[in-house]
Amino acid sequence: MNELPGIRSFLAQYFPVFMGAILAAVFSLVFAVPLIFDSYFPRLPMDDNLKYSFLGGLALTWGIVQCNFMIARGRPQWVWPLVMLLALCVLGVLPTIAFGPHPLSYGLSLLFPLLGLLLLNSKRHREMRQKLVEVRRLRQAIIATHKAR
Amino acid sequence: MSNPLLNIGMDSNRSQFMARQRIESQINLPRLFAAIDADPAIVGAGVVYIDADFNVVTLREFQPICSIAPKRIILREAQKYIAPAQFAQQVQDNPRESRLVGEAINTSLSCAGAIIGWIVVLSGTVAVPFTAGASSVITAIGYTAATASTLQCFASGYRVSNEISDPSKNDKLDSSEWYQYTMIALDAASLIGVGASTLTTIKLVRLNQATTGKSVREVLRGLNRQERAKLTKELLSIQDPRMTAKMLKLKQLSGEATKRFTPAQVKHATVTQIQDALGAAIGFTGSAISGNVRTIAVGLYEEMSNE
Numbered sequence: 282m283n284e285l286p287g288i289r290s291f292l293a294q295y296f297p298v299f300m301g302a303i304l305a306a307v308f309s310l311v312f313a314v315p316l317i318f319d320s321y322f323p324r325l326p327m328d329d330n331l332k333y334s335f336l337g338g339l340a341l342t343w344g345i346v347q348c349n350f351m352i353a354r355g356r357p358q359w360v361w362p363l364v365m366l367l368a369l370c371v372l373g374v375l376p377t378i379a380f381g382p383h384p385l386s387y388g389l390s391l392l393f394p395l396l397g398l399l400l401l402n403s404k405r406h407r408e409m410r411q412k413l414v415e416v417r418r419l420r421q422a423i424i425a426t427h428k429a430r
Numbered sequence: 431m432s433n434p435l436l437n438i439g440m441d442s443n444r445s446q447f448m449a450r451q452r453i454e455s456q457i458n459l460p461r462l463f464a465a466i467d468a469d470p471a472i473v474g475a476g477v478v479y480i481d482a483d484f485n486v487v488t489l490r491e492f493q494p495i496c497s498i499a500p501k502r503i504i505l506r507e508a509q510k511y512i513a514p515a516q517f518a519q520q521v522q523d524n525p526r527e528s529r530l531v532g533e534a535i536n537t538s539l540s541c542a543g544a545i546i547g548w549i550v551v552l553s554g555t556v557a558v559p560f561t562a563g564a565s566s567v568i569t570a571i572g573y574t575a576a577t578a579s580t581l582q583c584f585a586s587g588y589r590v591s592n593e594i595s596d597p598s599k600n601d602k603l604d605s606s607e608w609y610q611y612t613m614i615a616l617d618a619a620s621l622i623g624v625g626a627s628t629l630t631t632i633k634l635v636r637l638n639q640a641t642t643g644k645s646v647r648e649v650l651r652g653l654n655r656q657e658r659a660k661l662t663k664e665l666l667s668i669q670d671p672r673m674t675a676k677m678l679k680l681k682q683l684s685g686e687a688t689k690r691f692t693p694a695q696v697k698h699a700t701v702t703q704i705q706d707a708l709g710a711a712i713g714f715t716g717s718a719i720s721g722n723v724r725t726i727a728v729g730l731y732e733e734m735s736n737e
Contacts, residue, residue, distance in 0.1 A: 288553045296552060300545055307541075307580060311587035315595065327602055335588060335609065342584040346577045349548075353555050383595045416556055 295409040298400055299349070305397035306345045306363060312390035313370040314338040320377040341366065355417025357410035360401060367401075370394040449485035463490060466503060476502040529600075530593045537586040544583040547576030582616050 318325070318334040325333070344362065351359035374390045400406060467473050476492030492500040550572035592599040603609045 288556050291556050292549065292553060296549065299552060300548055303544070303548060303580065304541060304583075307544075307584050308587055311584060311591050315588065315591050315599075319595070327599065328606065331599060331603055331606065332608060335585070335603070336612070338584055338588060339581055339612070342581050343577065346580050350551060350573055350576070353552050355555075386591055386595050413555070 291412070295405065295412070298403060298405040299353075299409060302363075302397055302400040302406060303345065303349050305393050305400060306367060307342055309367060309370045309390060309393035309397055310338050310341050310345070312386050312393060313374050314341070316377055316382055316386055316390050317373050320380040320382065323380075352410060353413060355413040355415075355420075357414060360410065364398065364401060367394040367397045371398075446485045446487060449479075449481050450487045453479055453481065453487060453489070459489065470496065472496055472501055472503070476500060477505070478502050479505045529597065530590070533586065533590045533593050533600075537583065537590050540579060540586045541583040543579035544576065547572060547579045551576050578616055585613065585616065 314334050314337060318330050322330065344366065348359045348363045371391060371394045374387070374394075378387065462477070466475055466477065474493035474495035477489040479487045479489055481487070492502060494500075554572050589600050589603070592603070
């Protein structure tokens with residue numbers, strides 16, 4: 282596998298779509314989580330509302346980070362939790378229209394997860410996941426030969 | 431203030447003349463000026479007084495001692511029919527509108543940090559086959575940096591989202607203890623991740639804490655993003671001494687290039703002193719005249735050139 286591209290060309294080709302997917306996922310949480318909390322738990326005192334939505338959002342963001350890290354390490358099946366999270370964002374946000382949300386935050390909280398799903402489904406992202414699996418195999422082989430020595 | 435008469439201390443109409451007479455008889459001007467000149471950052475700042483009837487009286491012209499760009503202390507008297515609490519609210523609420531832009535800028539900065547973290551992760555991962563074990567350390571550091579900065583990206587984005595839907599949530603966040611502790615943890619984690627040197631970071635913060643007597647949160651908060659970037663660069667230059675001279679020069683250059691004039695804030699201590707100087711006179715005579723303690727807002731404004 283000596284046709285493996287250099288780091289620079291690899292980044293130039295795949296980093297935008299990789300980062301775009303991460304940012305889209307983070308921003309869908311940014312807009313969806315407060316909206317969901319405001320709509321479905323209107324009786325929660327503001328302090329608790331903020332605490333749960335902020336810390337919950339942080340935990341979910343950590344989940345996004347973990348998934349993407351595992352993808353970068355060459356385990357493409359970790360893309361499914363991401364897809365589920367984004368789908369849940371869309372499904373959770375859609376009915377909140379009944380609670381009269383701010384139009385901008387409602388629009389953005391639908392736009393970002395859909396954008397994220399689009400990016401994850403793109404040809405580039407699939408290609409990158411495949412390439413990263415190859416890199417992982419290569420890495421394991423090299424580490425194995427190092428240990429054998 | 432295009433009227434040339436104002437610049438030599440003359441007032442254009444009778445109402446302003448009367449206002450000047452009243453203010454000069456009520457406020458201990460030398461003491462007020464002394465309080466202002468005690469702060470090196472605003473020595474010789476101009477003093478403008480806006481009274482309840484919107485008469486603008488220049489008590490003192492700006493003298494270019496502390497800076498070339500004019501700085502003015504604006505003292506604004508509350509309208510008589512507004513309660514002090516309401517007035518304070520009004521003054522505080524005024525800069526509210528520009529917060530969205532500030533939060534958005536903050537978000538883009540911390541998301542830029544996240545992007546750098548992820549570049550490290552991805553390039554570290556791809557580089558591993560070539561360098562074997564050595565760059566797995568880079569990947570581990572990258573994981574910390576990417577995690578912390580992505581979480582910060584979420585945290586600052588969350589504030590933007592609040593600012594859009596309900597700005598009072600952000601005020602609530604700022605006053606919550608759990609929020610502050612979470613942000614300390616994130617700040618520390620991102621500093622450790624980017625600087626890759628736990629000891630240095632904590633030492634620096636501790637040192638700062640010892641000299642300023644501030645809490646860790648305050649110290650970290652006192653450093654704005656740019657300063658934090660500087661601190662990170664310093665940490666990096668400790669690790670690689672060859673880079674220092676070049677970096678310093680670059681930093682200076684960029685510092686000069688990005689210099690901007692913004693409404694500056696008077697230091698808390700100075701405001702207190704100014705209010706003390708005002709309070710003794712205004713509080714007493716004011717209540718004697720109108721039966722109401724007079725409320726005054728203090729603000730410092732900087733500008734690029736004379737209006």
